[in-house]
Amino acid sequence: MSAKTADRIALSVIIAVAGIIMLVLAALLGYLLYRGLSHVSWHFLTSVPQPFRKGGGIGPQLFNSLFLLVLTMIITIPLGIGAGIYMSEYAKPNRLTNFIRLVVEVLSSFPSIVVGLFGLLVFVNLFHLKYSLAAGALALTVFNLPLMVRVTEQALRSVPQSQKEAGLALGLSRWKTIRSIMLPMAFPAIMTGTILAAGRVFGEAAALLFTAGMTTPRLDFTDWNPFHSTSPLNPFRPAETLAVHIWKINAEGRAPDAPEIAAGASAVLIIIVLLFNFGARALGRAIYRKFTATK
Amino acid sequence: MNPVKKDQAAGNRRLRFPKHIREEWYGRVYAYFCVTLLIVTIVSIVWFIASKGLNPFLSGAVSVPELLFGRTWSPESEPPLFGALPFLAGSISVSLLAAVLAAPFGFCAAVFMTQIAPKVGRRFLQPAIELLAGIPSVVYGFVGLSVIVPFLRNNFTGQGFGILAGTLVLSVMILPTITSIATDALSNLQAGLKEGSFALGATRWQTIYRLILPTTFPSLLTGVVLGISRAFGEALAVQMVIGNAPHVPRSLLESAATLTSIITLEMGNTVGGSLHNNVLWSLALILLIMTFLFVFTVRMLERRAGR
8 A cells, every 4th residue: 555545545544534523413412402492491491300199300419509609619719819829820840739730630639429428528528518619619629629729720821920020129019919909810721711610510411429419408598598408509408400310310200201311301400511612612712802802 | 104105006916918929918818728729629528438448458358369360249148148259350351342442433533633633523513422422421421322232232132231332332432532632632742753754756645654653652551541440440331231240241242340340239228337338449449449550551651641
């Protein structure tokens, strides 16, 4: 075989592979949306699940997922940004910094089920949080923190050095320079990264099985006092999220329409995750344009 | 104290701790606190899981070789047998096979995006790969359960559940990891290398195969190891399609189980503190140790790639 024929064959194989990947994605999304959306209705999105009868919805699960995401982000964002600032501004190039880098790397590669088990041991049992939104949010924080640290560190590092030096030269303290000059400049990147991380948190299930639990108590959606036990806002109640619900009905669903519910819930989950993805990119671009006055 | 002196004292204090120094201290304390928390988290993860997971060995109920090489898992029998070989075999085979399947795809995608059609690649393939990375694992599990398993059941022998179904699902899941690292490696190729090869009259394929592949090999391998590590730790998607039968699989189409799937299934149904429960923690400890091994392998490969 001549070199040219080999070249042609190899290139067509590579192009075919790229095509196959696109096809797989298209088929995946098409299948999920086609099968799922026919089951999605306002009733499905707002009503409670029925364990043994047809016609159950995913209302509480959807709410739990969103609420848990908010709780997680409230804990993760300040901690992640703080540690990210340390990594990019205060860390000296020494052994300790290398060690912390290793810690972040290991933390981000822990399987999510291991993080969930750690949550079960520490947050659920040791802190007596039981299966609750709070325990789930803490477990998700462990899962999400390394990502936030990395996002913040990279965003701060991409701020031009001269900006920082100008701040320091004017006699601002280091912290003031970071807070009022560097963080605003890094903001678009941090925000994009945060939203992408939020998408990941939203779809996470393995870390939540044994922390936020697999059940939801009966919720009273007219009671918004977070200290009442039936209030949706109570952070100390068990909460099954959408992703956990999908897993549960596939594993042990007894409702006659379990496959349709799973398909509908998957479609909803995937649409929300896609919204996070596209939203992060669009917002990042828009803010960047606004901040830098480019067109 | 007369008012003048009092003013002076206040002034001194303010001079010694002016606003910008105080604010610097607050900021510093905050940043240090956050980092300390990271270290505390990882130490406590290792500490708590190790102390639970070592319990069966320390109490003498199960020995390490018994757990690692025992072929029978029957916690209910008398005496209970805790052989985790079926799960180890399941985990290792699904993750290795998934990597073997995904690696060529990832490499081809990276070549396509960096060498053949960068514009099309950036417009279409890159977002596609990112979307694949964003899809939650339960959704992959659901698709595997409702598409791949029935397909395998109708076209091959067996129930459709098993290593092959797990491999197919996992290979799509780890494709983004492998592709993005391969793409980074290929686009950071030393300038002039490729052009030199073309100038010598090599075709594109010759350049890719003889030059780009060997130069970027350590980085490509890093991506593959990261992919394996992700596949090894993936719980729910695998659990949904693998069939969960606790014996060493003899064929790809036979129902099997992995470390993560058995933990997912049995952790909730066992009483905390019982031997059965503690052995599940030992399996979690194995997962933890494997994570460390993967991270160190990746570090080693990265050092080699950097040289």
